[in-house]
Amino acid sequence: MSFVSVLVTLVFVAVALVVSYTQRLDLERDLVVGAVRALIQLLAMGYVLDVVFRLASWPLIALVLAAMAGVAVQNAGQRGAGLPRRFLPPAVGIVFAEAVTLALLLILRLIPAEARYVIPISGMIMGNSMVASGLVVNRLKAEMRARRGEVLSALALGASPRLAAQIPLRESVRAGMIPTVDALKTVGLVQLPGMMTGLLIAGASPLQAVRYQILVMFMLSTSTGVASMLSGFLAYRQFFNAAEQLVLPAEAAPAGGERGGAAR
């Protein structure tokens, strides 16, 4: 695909602009900003990866992974607005999910230890962990508020915060994992996921593409599971103070809409 064809793809953004303008959606500005950002971010990533792949230096790969993790933590941390340490749950959740999943992939020799495998796969792991962690914290805030009476009743009976928060915690960790579980059930029927689409377009055989897709889907169940569980455990404690009293974060203005799932 030539650079000129990339510019031609702007026609798709133009169609969206027309829709926004005629329907008075008031999204024109966001669309333009979004399109420009996507263009710059992806082109920059392309050049960076090109260099990283050619140098094949592990410190450099680690740096790229760290930068990706930083952005993911920053993004998921927004969901915890009002909590005393809102970046802690996504930071630990995402980093551990990445470490555990990548370690398994490499130890089981499912992918070679090369930048062109490690970096894109890590992107998927961290992207999905980011979404999972954000969902967990968001849901936990809603559950703690909705089940305040149950939580207070349990505390009043002498229960630990862990026990008092049991149901909200369980519901939130479930919420973090449900998108992955749903994707497992419908993949191939409803959607051809991004990775597989990419492989097919780049000329891989469909049989090869589905094998990688299976790997990706299964590995993401580990990633979102680890990220959800750790995020939940680190977040629920922040709803209680040292005296084991329930402290709900102040009601904030509704946050922006949920972002769609990351690439699978």
Next chain:
Amino acid sequence: MVLTPRLELEDVWVASPEGGWILRGVRLRFPERALTALIGPSGAGKSTLLSLLNRLRDPDRGRVLLDGRDVRETEVRALRRRVGMVLQRPYLFPGTVAENVRFGPASRGESGPPVEELLAQVALPPEMAERRVDGLSGGEQQRVALARALANRPEVLLLDEPTASLDPGATLRVEETVRQLVETTGLTVIWVTHDLGQARRVADYVVLVMAGELAESGEAAGFFAGPASEAGRRFLAGELLPREGAGRAPA
């Protein structure tokens, strides 16, 4: 064992998150082995005062003492076992009646008192133990919540408008049950209510809180016969007039 838990408030102030004070300089000692009704208009600070006693919150100034010791010096879970609480709604956990009643002891790996005995204390039949809580009436649920609190063998029981969501019949049965507990077990009960009729029916003592301050406290009979304070007289008059014949306001 005769329990005489001494609960005192020592110049207690609680700040409101919106600024100002919810409670200002409350000094009070609750009578032991008796039922005290904590009354006052809504927003007076009754529920806040109650939540200080089992440390669901702490005062910003002053101290809460149990047997002469600051409650902040006791282990908080142990305190909450000694000073039990039932809230406005039952807030039962999903599962059976028995699972709910055993919740407190089970959380510490103990078996606790027999469930049938606890159910009997709140006038529920033993066969109810294995029923799921979602099938119970509001009154039954609230009595399960009482039994659940009693499973910790508390010395003090805090009730925060426990009949606010119940119909008049169920309300009277809960009142009877709690009265019975006070008389047979010598439990100390502090009962928040905005319903003067209820306070008159159940209370040995009355504590009147108005606008965050202690307005009056004393024996219930004396208070209802003629409050000592001007605030008490106004509250009694203002509350009684619209209530006569109007029945219980729906929750």
